[in-house]
Amino acid sequence: MRELVCIVCPKGCTMHIDEKDGETIITGNTCKRGEKFAISEMTEPKRTICSTVRTSFDEMPVLPVRVSDEIPKDRIFDVMAEINKVCLKERVRRGEPVIKNVLGLGVDVIATSDILKDI
Amino acid sequence: MRKYDCLVIGGGPAGLAAAISAHKNGAHTLLIEREARLGGILKQCIHDGFGLVRYGEKLSGPEYAERFIDVFNEEKIEALTLTFVTRIAKTVEGFAVTLVNRDGVEIVASKTLILATGCRERTAKQVSIHGTRPAGVFTAGTAQHFTNLLGEMPTKKCVILGSGDIGLIMARRLTLEGAEVLGVYEAKPTPSGLTRNIHQCLHDYNIPLYLSHTVTRVFGEDRLSAVETAEVDEKMQPVPGTEAIVDCDALILSVGLIPENELAEALGVALDPKTKGPVCNAQLMTCVDGVFSCGNALHVNDLVDYVSESGENAGENAAKYAKRPRNEIPVDSSGALLYAVPQRLDLAADNSSVQLYFRSREVLDGCTFKIIVDGETVFSKKYPFLRPPEMEKLTVDFSRFNLTPQSKITLDIEVKPNA
Numbered sequence A: 001m002r003e004l005v006c007i008v009c010p011k012g013c014t015m016h017i018d019e020k021d022g023e024t025i026i027t028g029n030t031c032k033r034g035e036k037f038a039i040s041e042m043t044e045p046k047r048t049i050c051s052t053v054r055t056s057f058d059e060m061p062v063l064p065v066r067v068s069d070e071i072p073k074d075r076i077f078d079v080m081a082e083i084n085k086v087c088l089k090e091r092v093r094r095g096e097p098v099i100k101n102v103l104g105l106g107v108d109v110i111a112t113s114d115i116l117k118d119i
Numbered sequence B: 001m002r003k004y005d006c007l008v009i010g011g012g013p014a015g016l017a018a019a020i021s022a023h024k025n026g027a028h029t030l031l032i033e034r035e036a037r038l039g040g041i042l043k044q045c046i047h048d049g050f051g052l053v054r055y056g057e058k059l060s061g062p063e064y065a066e067r068f069i070d071v072f073n074e075e076k077i078e079a080l081t082l083t084f085v086t087r088i089a090k091t092v093e094g095f096a097v098t099l100v101n102r103d104g105v106e107i108v109a110s111k112t113l114i115l116a117t118g119c120r121e122r123t124a125k126q127v128s129i130h131g132t133r134p135a136g137v138f139t140a141g142t143a144q145h146f147t148n149l150l151g152e153m154p155t156k157k158c159v160i161l162g163s164g165d166i167g168l169i170m171a172r173r174l175t176l177e178g179a180e181v182l183g184v185y186e187a188k189p190t191p192s193g194l195t196r197n198i199h200q201c202l203h204d205y206n207i208p209l210y211l212s213h214t215v216t217r218v219f220g221e222d223r224l225s226a227v228e229t230a231e232v233d234e235k236m237q238p239v240p241g242t243e244a245i246v247d248c249d250a251l252i253l254s255v256g257l258i259p260e261n262e263l264a265e266a267l268g269v270a271l272d273p274k275t276k277g278p279v280c281n282a283q284l285m286t287c288v289d290g291v292f293s294c295g296n297a298l299h300v301n302d303l304v305d306y307v308s309e310s311g312e313n314a315g316e317n318a319a320k321y322a323k324r325p326r327n328e329i330p331v332d333s334s335g336a337l338l339y340a341v342p343q344r345l346d347l348a349a350d351n352s353s354v355q356l357y358f359r360s361r362e363v364l365d366g367c368t369f370k371i372i373v374d375g376e377t378v379f380s381k382k383y384p385f386l387r388p389p390e391m392e393k394l395t396v397d398f399s400r401f402n403l404t405p406q407s408k409i410t411l412d413i414e415v416k417p418n419a
Helices: A033-044 A073-085 B013-024 B040-044 B062-074 B140-150 B165-176 B193-205 B261-264 B302-319
Strands: A002-005 A014-020 A023-026 A050-055 A062-067 A097-099 A109-111 B001-009 B027-030 B048-050 B078-080 B084-090 B095-101 B104-115 B117-123 B137-139 B155-160 B180-186 B209-211 B212-221 B226-231 B244-247 B249-254 B257-259 B291-293 B328-333 B335-341 B344-346 B354-359 B364-373 B378-384 B392-396 B409-415
Touching: A002 A033, A002 B084, A014 A033, A014 B078, A023 A033, A023 B040, A033 B155, A050 A073, A062 B140, A073 A097, A073 A109, A073 B165, A097 B291, B001 B302, B013 B027, B013 B040, B013 B062, B013 B104, B013 B302, B040 B062, B040 B140, B048 B062, B084 B261, B104 B302, B117 B140, B137 B140, B140 B165, B140 B249, B155 B212, B165 B249, B226 B291, B226 B344, B291 B302, B302 B354, B328 B335, B335 B409, B354 B364, B364 B392, B378 B392
Parallel strands: B001 B027, B001 B104, B027 B078, B104 B291, B137 B249, B155 B180, B155 B249, B180 B209, B328 B409
Antiparallel strands: A002 A014, A014 A023, A050 A062, A062 A109, A097 A109, B084 B095, B095 B104, B117 B257, B180 B212, B212 B226, B226 B244, B328 B344, B335 B354, B354 B392, B364 B378, B364 B409
């Protein structure tokens, strides 16, 4: 048996995962998203990451970014290394990609703020 | 003198929601913000998870704030940034508010005030740590400001004291940026932050959490060079013989948030010792007529979604405000609750959809939240578990309880034995 805390929403349900006759039984979740999270966690754990990229604008030296969708948990630090290579020279708007299809993972690194438009 | 129906103090999520709501309900509104940009603390909260309740999406702090800032700007609501409120005087028609900014001093008049001043972090001086006073002792919010807004790393190797959410978020953030987080030390036997943050911020990155442990001393001359940690007993006192020296260059504090209510106190607003925010009725009006409170100034919320909700509630009621006598009765909480908001009900107002926020005092499994009126349970809701870091919210129709000025309302949590 494995115990798992769901991180999908702030409720933080404690789930129990049991194997019975080759079938996976998940208990303790209070919604369907919990079950989906538990299965993902047992097979291919995924996370989103949020960070900042450097800019060449003095007033706003960094711009917040995040990945547009989940990435494999074991690739987090690889993606961080890519994010830390960037130095923005253009006024990227909120939602626009800063890195397209990062490391071929099928997700973009996108800007999460419109602050560069105002400076 | 410029005249307004509603003056909102604070341009974070509570103030933005309050100003938009007041404006949409017909009030001529002005928002005052002391920083250069609107958005409050969300500007530096670049992690995601905001807006799950409100939008069903996992937004970052700036994305969440900018949804409100965009509406605020589209509606052309007036705002003054880099502006401080230095004095508030009561007048016959409402309030005369003294503002100071680069243009000088100005007094504006407003019929109502909404205090959306947020909260402050508890500092090193408030947790009595012995030793020298070197550079390298930061609150988690300050470390977050350095990292996420200035792009400067405040540490290479640190210890975090306190398991509040910002501390947990910063443990992950600093780790992602290459710093070494040696451990999170929490004096209490249970974590202060959300359970999900213990998992996604600490466990995911193998950062140890030391419960019933604290930092007792800092070392270092110009820069912090080490801290002394120790186990604590049930009375939170360090246990002799358990001390350990941990080499590091920073101590980051995440030891609690306190609602900021200096302006409220100066106005004679009564504060609740449990929430450290104003005592309010369901319309979020304080004991001073025409003065409303919302967001983290009212009580420290766990989610920004509820901060916005209380801002909207305060904004709507401020816009609809007309001076009249109140008929208020207290809403008492039993010892099982850490606190509950609102603390009063105005029987002369509409209480058919009261937003009730509460936290349990301890971790409880299998329990029932109850509203008791004159000894009779009039409302109950079962919870599989309640944890103090996770705030609970209910919408309750109090108008159906036939309340009178003599009614005695008590909120309680009952734990079922062996449940």
